[in-house]
Each structure stands twice: as C-alpha cells, then as structure tokens.
Amino acid sequence: MSNKSHESDVAFIKALAELLNENDLTELSVKREYGQDDTLNVRVSRRGETITTHYAPATAQAHAPVQTAVQTPAPSAAAAAPASEDPASHPGAVTSPMVGTVYMQAEPGAPPFVSVGTQVIEGDTLLIIEAMKTMNHIPAPRAGTVKRILIEDGAAVEYGSPLMIIE
Numbered sequence: 824m825s826n827k828s829h830e831s832d833v834a835f836i837k838a839l840a841e842l843l844n845e846n847d848l849t850e851l852s853v854k855r856e857y858g859q860d861d862t863l864n865v866r867v868s869r870r871g872e873t874i875t876t877h878y879a880p881a882t883a884q885a886h887a888p889v890q891t892a893v894q895t896p897a898p899s900a901a902a903a904a905p906a907s908e909d910p911a912s913h914p915g916a917v918t919s920p921m922v923g924t925v926y927m928q929a930e931p932g933a934p935p936f937v938s939v940g941t942q943v944i945e946g947d948t949l950l951i952i953e954a955m956k957t958m959n960h961i962p963a964p965r966a967g968t969v970k971r972i973l974i975e976d977g978a979a980v981e982y983g984s985p986l987m988i989i990e
Contacts, residue, residue: 832863839867849981910973910985917964917987919980923954927976935976941969943989950987952980965989 835855843851855863910916919925927935927950936948943949943963952959971988974980 835863836865836867839865843867846978847984848979910971910988911983913985913988915965915967915970915988915990916985917949917961917989919952919982919984919986920961921952921954921959922981923952923959923979925974925976925978925980925986926951926953926958927972937969937972937987939969939972943967943969950974961986963989 832855839851839853842848850866850868852866853864855865857863911918927937929936929951936950937943944966945963947963948960949963949969950961952961967989969987970990973985973987980986
C-alpha cells in the first residue's frame with residue numbers, strides 16, 4: 824500500500840477519535856475493507872485512552888498484523904470541570920438502564936417530555952430509549968426538579984450513562 828493510503832488511514836482514525844469525544848462515547852470499532860485480503864480494523868476507546876489499529880495488507884499475509892497505539896488527549900469536558908463534578912456520581916443523577924438511542928419527545932415535532940426546571944413526580948416519563956426497535960419510556964425514579972439534562976435528542980447512550988440530574 825502507498826503512503827497515501829496510510830495518510831488517509833491516519834486521518835480516518837483522527838476523525839473517529841473526534842467522533843468519540845463529540846458524542847461522549849466510550850468506544851468505537853470499525854472494520855475497513857480495501858480488498859479481499861486487505862483490511863484495516865480500528866478500535867477507539869476511552870477506557871485506556873488509547874487508539875489501537877490492526878492493519879493487514881494483502882502483501883503481508885504471512886506476517887502478524889501491525890499494532891499501533893496513539894495516546895489521545897484528555898477529553899475537554901474533564902479539563903473544564905473538576906473530577907468531583909462527575910455527573911454520574913451526583914446523588915440526583917438518573918442513569919440509563921440500557922443501551923440505546925435517546926428521544927426527548929414522543930414523536931418528531933412534539934414538545935419534549937421534560938426540560939430544565941420541569942417539576943416531575945415519581946413515575947413521570949423523562950425520555951424514551953429505543954433499544955432493538957422497542958421504545959422504552961424511562962420514568963422519573965423520584966419527585967423533584969430537573970436541574971440538568973446531560974444528553975441530546977438522538978444521542979446513543981450506554982448502560983449506566985448519566986441522562987439528567989433531578990433534585
């Protein structure tokens with residue numbers, strides 16, 4: 824493979840790292856196939872703050888895949904806020920009970936279920952998480968006022984991700 828391909832792979836990996844940070848994801852995994860025996864496997868993860876790539880060019884089939892680790896910069900959100908302000912550790916944090924896609928309203932164009940300042944009672948629907956084509960209404964675990972909404976409509980969430988703060 825030529826240097827042009829390697830340069831485009833580096834740009835591709837940097838774009839994945841930016842996507843990871845912009846969408847507050849913890850991991851991305853992508854397989855790029857250039858030909859029958861020519862692939863690029865990329866896993867970008869926040870857990871260890873590393874980017875790992877596996878490259879298997881067609882000309883080097885007898886050799887083991889090349890591995891490269893690149894240190895990614897610390898997330899900008901962590902630099903802006905002290906570690907003690909982690910939303911997941913807040914006593915009023917409502918966390919995601921599943922992996923899926925968040926919807927803040929019942930249908931496009933409808934008003935959101937809640938917004939900052941909304942008074943909720945236990946059991947009120949806060950948002951919907953779509954998982955495996957099923958719409959799951961997420962109820963308020965306690966009564967209170969919505970102080971912060973930590974996710975955006977259409978965002979992907981993981982199990983245990985903080986969704987909002989209710990005090």
